[in-house]
Amino acid sequence: MADNGADVADDYRQALEDLTMNSRIEIATLTNIARENANHGLAITEVLQNHIKKVPPPRTLPALYVLDSVVKNVPTPYALYFGPKLYSIFMNAYTKVDNSTRRKMEEMLRTWKEPVPGSISTKPVFPPQYVQPIENALIAARNAAYQANQSSFRRPPQVAPTRDTPTPPTARPASHQAGPHGQQPFAGPPNGHAQQQMDPAVTQQQQQPYPMRPHTDPIMIPPRVAPQPYSGVTDMPHYQLPVSRENYGAPQPGISIDRLKDDIQQLIIAERTEFARNPLDASRQTRLKALLDLQTIIQRQDMPQDQLMLVKDRVTELAVNMRAPGAVAVTAAPLMSSTYTLPIPPVVSQQPTPVPPVAIARPPSVTTGAAAAPPPAAGAGAGAGAGAGGFSIDALFGQGALAALLSAAPKPATPQQVPSASATPQLMSQPLPQALPASLGAALAAMRSPPPQRLATPPVPAPAPVPAPAPTPAAVPTAALASNPSALLAMLRQSGLIQPTTSAAATPPTTHTSLPVGGAWGAPHYQPPLETPLSYQFRAAHLKQFRPQAMVRLEDDLGLPCTHCGRRFKTNEDGRRKKTAHMDWHFRVHQRIAEYEKRGQHRSFFVDELDWINSLEAIDVDYVAPPAGGNNASNNDSGDSPRGGHSSAQSGGKRGGQQNQQQQLQYIAVPEDSSRVNTVCPICQERFEMKWLDEAQEWVWMDAVKIGERVFHASCHREATKDRDREDTQAATAAAAAAAAAAAQAQLYQRGAPEGVLGKRKAEASDLKSVRPDRC
Amino acid sequence: MSIPGLGQIAPQPATSNKRIILLKPLWEYRFSVPRNSPGVGVRLLTGTADRDGTELALNRTYTFQRTRSKISTYQGCTLEISGGPVDDYVKDYADPSDSPACQFVNLHVAFQEQREAAAARQSGRTAAQGPRVMVCGPRGSGKTTLAKTLVALATRVGGQPLMANVDPNEGLLSLPGTVSAAVYGTMMDIEEPAGGFGIGSTPSSGPNAVPVKLPIVYYFGRERVEDDVPHWRDVVNKLASSARAKLKEDEAVRAAGMILDTPPVDLENEGIDILAHAANEFAGEYLPIQLIMLLRAIANCLTSANFILVLGSDQLVSELQKRFAGQKTSLGELIMVVPLDKSDGVVQRDEQFMRFTREATIKEYFFGDSKRTLSPSTQLVSFDDVAIFKAPEAESEAYEGQPILEPAEISAEMSHWTLAIMNASVNDPPETIRQAPVIGFIAIADVDEDRRRLKVLSPVSGRLGNKPLVWGRWPEPYINLLG
Structure with a gap:
């Protein structure tokens, strides 16, 4: 084991370099390593930071997941170490990865604002002061992206391919779904989100077949499709990115640019169609022109994020306007007038379907239902723009142009509309929805949302630029919606343009999305394996099922392995104690192996039934074979092994560490360097008798015992210490007696030490010399 | 440099x-x-x-x-x-669930839950038993490997399961021709040919880098159960009673339960009956093995095993299910027959390989392996100083009251055989001797009929004293260990 930080860091660096894919197992392993070496946390932090910085983009995400996992599982000290560096790490990585990865990063970021799933602590993974700057930066980036997006609007055909969204460009115009289509994906993700959130355990199970790529969640797709048939189809391409099922939209700069372009393009297409139908309609003309101008501007200018944001909001509004009529046509439930009612119901209805918690956050985005939100969002956008940069759309594009655009809502029926339609039926089933005012809907949503923090959060993290004036009740839903462009559009579409409300559209998204993400990544990856109770049946299907978490239980969950033998020890106090004992045992055995190699060993006899039954498995305790049959009990101290449950074993255990000391038979091997050892018993002043002991295969001093540096006659010593050390002596005596009884030969060497007599006998009866008065 | x-x-x-x-x-x-x-x-x-x-x-x-x-x-x-x-x-497995390891791990998890439940229920006198598992299957279906894996996994998470083997063909921590059991509370020896089940893991006089296991061994002296079913029953009964006592005495072991490896069952033979017997004997009150139920039905005995794992034989499964369906162990647990797929990785070990393995095992018993050299003692013993017994020749007329052991005439025939040293007295009745636990083995290196002296190789020096030796009929001598 590496003992110093440098070694640890080096090892860790190498381990990180091996991490090429998103493998839960590897990440868990790395997490465990980090956990084990928390004392070198700073070194590991640096290594990881550097790794994330240097690693090629495709491998950045796994590395970030390691960070995430480490921070969530070992918050102390890693959250502390990473906190200050979080911004640079995150933004650095964010800039170099592709969009799909960014989406996942955003999901991850969201989870950082939440408590670790499954943990009792309510503290977020990272304190807001670390996460907030990142969020702000992302919002800014997204805004910029939107603007950039608009600028590229010029070439509609080309836009499609470059877009992140896979929607086939051709399909749009034909089906009239063009405008909404591009946004469809947004609607989808939320659903998937909800699905995923709904039950970590379920998700977990679903993921089981794909242990290596826990992120992949194929199952997500079907559920999503169910509620929203349309979006499901269109979304498909999006989901290729396994992880991305969530709401990715809002924060992502790249995406938002694309989306913005897309939106504008859709609008133009729709507008053109309209225009073709009613060439005489002046308002349309104006709008079309405005749109084209907008496109041009966006494409040409490198607009700051704030402005982009504004534009985006405007466009969204426009889209809403344009679609509103279409919506009427398509859906049974129409209208501008009833704008508010419509949107909300979906929200409500949606909830039943997916998991409740998620559903709430999501509903707006999922369905067009979010109608309530649109007005606020739009307003927010404008307000934000004004507040932040002092820009306004009008300033940018000229007064009136956009206004014209916004004023009228042509007919385009977009796919978005369709989803809403589908949502509507659900609505119907629900008693409340129809009549619900926006505020009520919002309140409802709030109530339903299980995690209060989520709802609460959106308003709070308002992005820097936006001062939030007067949030209407609708604001809450709006916030939720805002996260998802598509949701926004949907809302706008249905509601038409509405009075500007506050609430930063940008902020809410992030917050909201955070929920799902936590579930998506954090939960399935780590917590579930530990928490999900496994109930197994003995049915073949059950037995054959691959359950990675069961295997984790057998490995990582058991702690780190001993480097000598692979036995694992938990990292808790008990585990450490055991590990210490275990390593001591290894050490002793290793020492003694070398010692015994010189001497010759032999197989021991097996034990008798009684001994076997009474023997206890003594783990990491020195072993002294119980005397049995002709076994040479004295000589057995092979390590870590079953130990006789009687006194001999205990005394052996106590004294086993002493070199060459064989308590049971009371002899010691003749010291190699006899000049350094007394050759005379300090008690009786007699020389030790040297004898070849067959069983030990060596020359020994019989009836000798080494105490510290001095050698005594065992019997003398016993006699001398029996009062003060009665217990110990008794053990030794008992052991000796047991050994003597068991081994006939041993008895020859056993010196009885009859007590209470005038003198003591140290040696065999034949040894007359040994009978002498006790001098002690 | x-x-x-x-x-x-x-x-x-x-x-x-x-x-x-x-x-x-x-x-x-x-x-x-x-x-x-x-x-x-x-x-x-x-x-x-x-x-x-x-x-x-x-x-x-x-x-x-x-x-x-x-x-x-x-x-x-x-x-x-x-x-x-x-x-x-x-x-490689394209689908992880195809791997036999999945089955093993899932089984382990299931058993582990029972162990934990048993440990939790264990208080005072009320003995909650962990699962008692019997592993059955045809020859070469991976029974021992499955048993070993289950034991190892249980040990890994801190359990101390009792492993018992009643297949005389392969010894567990012993020589072939024996049945034995041992508690596994520590790591197994990975390097050992038998992977922790071999003779190399038994205690010696010196330290061992891998914790040794202490077996209780009974001598059968035959290759297959069918060769002497009554004798096998006797020794299995003895082993079972020891195992039950162990489970009764040792709480940790009781909670961890028992895993029982069985002889291969070829359905054409009387395998089922044998199996049934094994289940019965081990089904004692304290035996958590869930296999017991199976045996019970067949032998009309009480069985304690509550799980019977059957590897790769549908026929065996249906036979066992027929006999154990709805049966309960003496502890009132339902006996469960669990069919398992045989691993495609199991190799059929040919007789040559088995023979070589046996030979190597015997050699290892006396001389150790590459990691640990042992020095057995060679002794010259007078014919009169040893008491060697053997079962009566099969060809001799069987008659009522025939002693199951008779003193063997020492002859050159005996050379190179491995004899079991029984933990009994020479004067004990033959049944006692035959069913006594084994304390070790000696190998007859040479027989000098003229001078009536035996040269024996014994793991431990010192006289054999009063211990009777039993001369079985298997494994046959292959080599001169001293040659």
Whole structure:
């Protein structure tokens, strides 16, 4: 084991370099390593930071997941170490990865604002002061992206391919779904989100077949499709990115640019169609022109994020306007007038379907239902723009142009509309929805949302630029919606343009999305394996099922392995104690192996039934074979092994560490360097008798015992210490007696030490010399 | 570097035979080391790997000799293979759930839940027993491997299961021709040919780098159960009673339960009856083995095993289910027959290989292995100083009251046989002697009929004293151990 930080860091660096894919197992392993070496946390932090910085983009995400996992599982000290560096790490990585990865990063970021799933602590993974700057930066980036997006609007055909969204460009115009289509994906993700959130355990199970790529969640797709048939189809391409099922939209700069372009393009297409139908309609003309101008501007200018944001909001509004009529046509439930009612119901209805918690956050985005939100969002956008940069759309594009655009809502029926339609039926089933005012809907949503923090959060993290004036009740839903462009559009579409409300559209998204993400990544990856109770049946299907978490239980969950033998020890106090004992045992055995190699060993006899039954498995305790049959009990101290449950074993255990000391038979091997050892018993002043002991295969001093540096006659010593050390002596005596009884030969060497007599006998009866008065 | 000559030593070209193989999760590296091979070294570079459930330590080279085994992995790993020659290949599974390891682990998890429940319920006198599991199957279906894996996994999580083997063909911590049991509370010896079940894991006078296991051994002296079913029943009964006593005495063991490896069952034979018997005997009150139910039905005895795992034989499954369906153990647990797929990796071990293995096992018993050299003692013993018994010749007329053991006439025939030393007295009745636990084995190195002296190889020096020796009929002598 590496003992110093440098070694640890080096090892860790190498381990990180091996991490090429998103493998839960590897990440868990790395997490465990980090956990084990928390004392070198700073070194590991640096290594990881550097790794994330240097690693090629495709491998950045796994590395970030390691960070995430480490921070969530070992918050102390890693959250502390990473906190200050979080911004640079995150933004650095964010800039170099592709969009799909960014989406996942955003999901991850969201989870950082939440408590670790499954943990009792309510503290977020990272304190807001670390996460907030990142969020702000992302919002800014997204805004910029939107603007950039608009600028590229010029070439509609080309836009499609470059877009992140896979929607086939051709399909749009034909089906009239063009405008909404591009946004469809947004609607989808939320659903998937909800699905995923709904039950970590379920998700977990679903993921089981794909242990290596826990992120992949194929199952997500079907559920999503169910509620929203349309979006499901269109979304498909999006989901290729396994992880991305969530709401990715809002924060992502790249995406938002694309989306913005897309939106504008859709609008133009729709507008053109309209225009073709009613060439005489002046308002349309104006709008079309405005749109084209907008496109041009966006494409040409490198607009700051704030402005982009504004534009985006405007466009969204426009889209809403344009679609509103279409919506009427398509859906049974129409209208501008009833704008508010419509949107909300979906929200409500949606909830039943997916998991409740998620559903709430999501509903707006999922369905067009979010109608309530649109007005606020739009307003927010404008307000934000004004507040932040002092820009306004009008300033940018000229007064009136956009206004014209916004004023009228042509007919385009977009796919978005369709989803809403589908949502509507659900609505119907629900008693409340129809009549619900926006505020009520919002309140409802709030109530339903299980995690209060989520709802609460959106308003709070308002992005820097936006001062939030007067949030209407609708604001809450709006916030939720805002996260998802598509949701926004949907809302706008249905509601038409509405009075500007506050609430930063940008902020809410992030917050909201955070929920799902936590579930998506954090939960399935780590917590579930530990928490999900496994109930197994003995049915073949059950037995054959691959359950990675069961295997984790057998490995990582058991702690780190001993480097000598692979036995694992938990990292808790008990585990450490055991590990210490275990390593001591290894050490002793290793020492003694070398010692015994010189001497010759032999197989021991097996034990008798009684001994076997009474023997206890003594783990990491020195072993002294119980005397049995002709076994040479004295000589057995092979390590870590079953130990006789009687006194001999205990005394052996106590004294086993002493070199060459064989308590049971009371002899010691003749010291190699006899000049350094007394050759005379300090008690009786007699020389030790040297004898070849067959069983030990060596020359020994019989009836000798080494105490510290001095050698005594065992019997003398016993006699001398029996009062003060009665217990110990008794053990030794008992052991000796047991050994003597068991081994006939041993008895020859056993010196009885009859007590209470005038003198003591140290040696065999034949040894007359040994009978002498006790001098002690 | 400045020491002359030191820098000029060319790097060993021998390293060229090192290979790195990558195993994805649940893949297996299967290898077969020929008997004359010096051994193949396996080093775990990254990830985790295990042999039959016992984990390999990272970066330690394990050397395998004369064995056919596999290294499997739960999380994926890279292994460095060195040495050889070795026949090996990597078994990959496109679908992880195809791997037999899945079954094993899931079984373990299920049993582990029961163990935990048993441990939780254990208080005072009320004995809650862990699962008692009997592993059955035809020859070469991986019974022992499954048993070993279950034991190893249980040990890994801190359990101390009792492992019992009643298949005389392979000894558990003993020589072939015996039935035995031992508690496994510590790591198994990965390098040992039998992977922790071999004789090499038994105690010796010196320390052992891998914790040793202490077996209780009974001598059967035959290759197959069918050769002497009554005798086998007797020794199994003895083993079962010892096992029950152990389970009764030792709480940790009781909670961990028992895993019972059984003789191969070929349905054409009377295998089922044998199995039934095994289940019965082990089904005692304290035996948590769930296999007991199965045996009970068949033998009309009480069975304590509550799980019967059947590897790769549908016929056996249906037979067992027929007999055990709805049956309960003496503890009132439902006996469960669990069909399992046989691993495709199981190799049929030919007789030649088995013979070689037996021979090596006997050699190892006396002389140790490459890691630990043992020095048995050679003694000259007068014919009169030993009491050797054997079962009456089969061809002799069987009659009522025929002694089951009779003193054997010492002759040159006896050379190179391995005899069991029974923990009994020479004067005990034959039944007692025959069913006594074994304390060791001696090998007859030479018989000098003229001078009436035996040269015996004994693991422990010292006279055999009063202990009777039993001369079985198997395993046959192959070699002169002293030659």
